[in-house]
Amino acid sequence: MVTVTGLSLFPNSTITELLLVDDWGVVLVNGTFWNMAASAESYLVDIAEIPKEQFFVLLRGQDGTGAVFQRLSPTMISSSSLKITAQDQEVVRSGEEFNVTFTLRLDGPPSTYNLTVRDDHKFTHGIRNSRVTVGGNVTVDGMAHFFVPNGTRPGTSITITIEALSPDTGDFNYEMMQLTVMEQVVDLISPNCTITHLVKPCPFHPGTNCSAETWQLGALLSDLGTGIVRVYSRLGNGTLETREVEMNMTAANYSASCCFPEVELIAVDGAGNVGKCSVGVGLPSPPQTSPTPQTSPSPQTSPKPRRLPPSRRLPPSRRLPPSRRLPPFRRLPPFRRLPAPRILPDSAPSPASSEPRKTSGADSS
Structure with missing residues (x-):
């Protein structure tokens, strides 16, 4: 949004151009005006991309008489490679501590930044990391601690500023947020x-x-x-x-x-x-056409096993008639005992000694 002070004093005045130019007057970016002005002295301008170089804001237009005028911002503006994003938090309560979390992201080579947090009521109690290294499209998280004293008037507005400065490159950026102190009320019942x-x-x-x-x-x-x-x-x-x-x-x-x-x-x-x-209320579903009933074959039950008739008992063995019986065993006569052998006297030569005994020459003396 661009505000031109005093423009409403000149009826039928219009803004025609908003340019971002360098210190030589070379146009870096040409802004695009929206069709509707925000107020009599404010206009909404779309800047497609913030240049990396330092730049001035150049505004051109025509007053009610058709004369062309232009305005140049008194200070040169530089963009930062560091982006700081703080979490959304609208209200705090007196007598309570609260934390504000934020993230830092750097598009470019890694660089070290010193972080500071302050507010306009001196409720700040410190920051978790006061020196961080950011770079390589990696997000770094930070947290600041605050305490709202008891008795702080409800409706008090707190402006918090988070600043980051790189001592190596001189790159600087900041993020601001506003919080409102609410009355301390104990309400634990949901609507x-x-x-x-x-x-x-x-x-x-x-x-x-x-x-x-x-x-x-x-x-x-x-x-x-x-x-x-x-x-x-x-x-x-x-x-x-x-x-x-x-x-x-x-x-x-x-x-x-x-x-x-x-x-x-x-x-x-x-x-x-x-x-x-x-x-x-349920999703509408297309009508379901009832399928034609198909007669499924009745399950075939396996036939019961046929009980075999009880086994026929064989007739008892026929007994042979007495006439065909075998005769009983014949008993043999007892063994006849043989007479005891006779013992011959010693003087009688044995049949083996009737032959002359052969002697070797070694036995003759």
Whole structure:
């Protein structure tokens, strides 16, 4: 946004160009004006890319008489390669500590930065890392600590500034954020959400597009503590209308296409407690044609095993008649004992000694 002080004093004045030029007047970037002015002296300008070189802002236009004028910024501006992004945080409470987290990202070679954090009420208690090295498209996280003393007036605005300076390259950048101190209230009860009516004419007809059908929802949201401060919808893509019917009670009407059959109505009270209603009317589905019944063959039961007849008992063995019986064994006579052998006297020569005995010459003496 560009503001030209005093432009409203000259009726029918127009701004025609906004240029970023270097110290020689060479145009670096040509800005594009939006069709609508933000106010009588402010214009919205789109800058496609901030140049890396130092530059001035040059503004040209015509006054009501058709005379051309131009304005040049008194200081030269330089872009930073470091980007600082702080988390979104809107309110804090007196008597509480809180932290602010932020990230640093550098497009370029690594460089070391010194970090400082300050605020306009001296609530800062320190920073986790006061010296970091950033580079190579790697994000570095940081955290600053604060404490809001008891008795701080509700509605007090706190402006926090996070600064980063590289002693090596001289690159500098900063991030600012504002917080508001709220009254210390103990409210632990979430808002209540009650569905009052639900109209869901979303039947599926052959050849009907789901976007041609809509459904509607009515709900009543209430809170017994700090009161509802915000109501919004999630998941769906419909239209939400709210109105306050009485103190701490809000009526909500929601309508959407049948292509978006689900929604969550979220209610937030002043203490940050959240209540919700979840509703789904079901996705339309094409009609299911009942399949023609097919007679499945009955399961073939295996035949029961046939019981065999009891085994026929064989007839008892026939006994042979007595006439065909074998005769009994014949008993043999006992052995006859032989007489004892006779013993011959010693003088009688034995049959083996009747032959003359042969002697060797070694036996003769």
